[in-house]
Structures are given as structure tokens and as C-alpha cells.
Amino acid sequence: MAINLSKGQKIDLTKTNPGLSKITVGLGWDTNKYDGGKDFDLDVSVFLTDASGKVAKESNFIFFNNKQNENASVVHTGDNRTGEGDGDDEQVQVDLQNIPADVDKIAFTITIYDAEGRSQNFGQVSRSYVRIVNDANSEELIRFDLGEDFSVETGVVVGELYRNGAEWKFNAIGSGYKDGLAGLTRDYGLQ
């Protein structure tokens, strides 16, 4: 049974699920409650950082123009996985046992494409969540609903997988960014 996390909560993944390796991180949201006349394009981006919290090389920034890291242990499945019944809008496949040793954290973010041009922000987005599914048996391990926290932000760090000794844990972060993907890439050391 899935565990519902609240903001700031940290939970062990591999310790309580021995042998866990291949997981799917699913992210979902609803938009356009009110017809703004403009399309809403939300994008999931993943930052693989080192121990200092920085992305050491461009191939460790996974987004719509770079769908996987070098050894394909983190793979963004793209925009075409919608409508699979479980409500995920985008998914990222992670093979925990094959994550390169120099990667300490895998941060999952959602940003609004062309937010400024289209005058959009997370105030127009509702029911955002992230969930982690064990690929071996399709069991949902954890779920984090982002709730009411965002309004003027155009980017959100939803949560991160991180090493803790020999184990992997998940941290439900839920922090907003007012300057979208640009702000995120800056803070993760890519600019």
C-alpha cells in the first residue's frame, strides 16, 4: 500500500524494499480549470547532482531535449505516456542499482513551458503529485500530493531520490521557483 507523504518528509525506499532497483517515477497534474485560450505545456525535468548538489555535466540534466543520462539508468519516457489509466502525465524510469557512483541525488521538477509568454503559473495548476512505483510488481510505494502550496511559481522541485549510505531514500520537497526552468538550471549549477 502506498505511503502518502507530506512536505518535508523523508522515507526510505531500498531498506524497506530489499532488492528494489527499477522504479517508475510518475508525475501528474491538472491544468486549465478556466479556459485561458492558451495551451498549457508542463515539462518534467530531472537533475542528477553530485554530493555538492550541482549537476556536473550536461548529460546529467534530463529533459525533453535530453531524455536519458549516459548509461540510461534514468530515462524520461517523453510526453506520450498519457492516458494509461493511472493518471500520470509524464514518467521517468530509474534503475537505482545502476546510477553512476558520482550521482548522489536525483531531483524531479515540473516547469511550465513559456510560462511568461503565456502568462501562466502554478496557481492555474491543481492536483499535482509525484508517485513512485516498483516496476517489478507495479506496486505504488509512495505518493506525495503537492496540495495548495503554489501560486505565482512557474517551477516546482517536487522531490528527490538521494543516497543515504548504501541505501536510496526519497525526500518530499515541494518548493517553488518563480523563474521556472532558468532558475532551476542556475541553482543546479548549469549556467
Place this chain on the structure above:
Amino acid sequence: MAGINLVKGQKIDLTKGNAGLSNVIVGLGWDPAEPSRGFFGIKKQANIDCDASALLLNENGKLTNKLNLVCFHNKQNANNSVVHSGDNLTGEGDGDDEQIMVNLKQIPADVHKVLVVVNIYDAVNRKQDFGMIKSAYIRIINAAGNAELVKFNLTDNYTGFTALICGELYRHGDEWKFAAIGEAAHAAHINQLAERYI
């Protein structure tokens, strides 16, 4: 205390920071854009009739009862907790063109949102749209003392649209919050807009 100026998308708690708050006035204002000048500098009168309405929606965002569309042809809901003050409240100094009175504590339990919209009456026949309107805003006033709690200036370019979804009062647990929406829509008549929520 001065009201808090919101930006589009922002959500703010109303009752949590104002214990005991119950009767609020939702004030909506707008001005015609600079009237274009005809021959010999004679001003053409921009006669635009904007109408404010409130849609009382259930927790699924649906309008379940026609009395829950509070507008010029139905000025109040069944228990009078949401009352449209009509078109005659202009010029009272504070700039509101129309007002809707809301008694938060008396809102029926099945109403979770009070969605406040403004549309241009007869917009299609008169070939009018919100590009001809400027300085539109929505504000919430505490009826006890008339303090302005929040104000949201609608600053997007709404040219070509005939309705504005201004904002919503909504339940959040036991409290009421306000969300600044500021989205444009097409609706030749308030009833057409309401049909979306049925």
C-alpha cells in the same frame, strides 16, 4: 490596514487571518479604454455594459441549481447568502462598478466555490470585447468596517475575449480562501458561461 495586492494565480487565506470574518463585499470595477476620437475631436461614447456574476459551484466545480447562478436576472441564491447588488451602485466614491455581497458563514454546505466573473452584455451584437476595457479589478472588502482585504488588478491583454473569470472564493478545510484567476473566456451571454459548469 491596506489591502494586499495579489498577482495572477495567487491564493490567499481570508478567514484564517481575519478571525470572525463573515460578511464580505466582492467589488468589481472597470473603465472604458480611451475613447477613440471621431471627426472634429468629438468623443465617441464607448457604451459597454459589463455585468458581474457569481457562480456557486459544488466540490466538483459544478453548478447544480439554477439559483446558484447569481447575476442580473437572478440577484440572489436560495438562502440570500450571496446577493448581487445590481447595476445601481456606481459612483459611490470607491470605484466599484458592481458589488456582490457574500455571507461566508451562511453559504450552503454544498457550495465550495464562489466563482466571480464579468462579461460584456450583448458583446457579439455590439462588437465589443475586453480590449476596450482597462483598469479592471476585483477586490474583497470586510463589510464590518469596510476594510479592503485583498485587491487583484487584471492586467493581461484580454483583447478578443468577451468574459473574464476574475477570481474565486473557495473553501479550504474550515476556512475560506481567495484565488486570483484572471483568465479570459468567450461567452456571448452569462448563461453560455454557466453552461460550462453544468
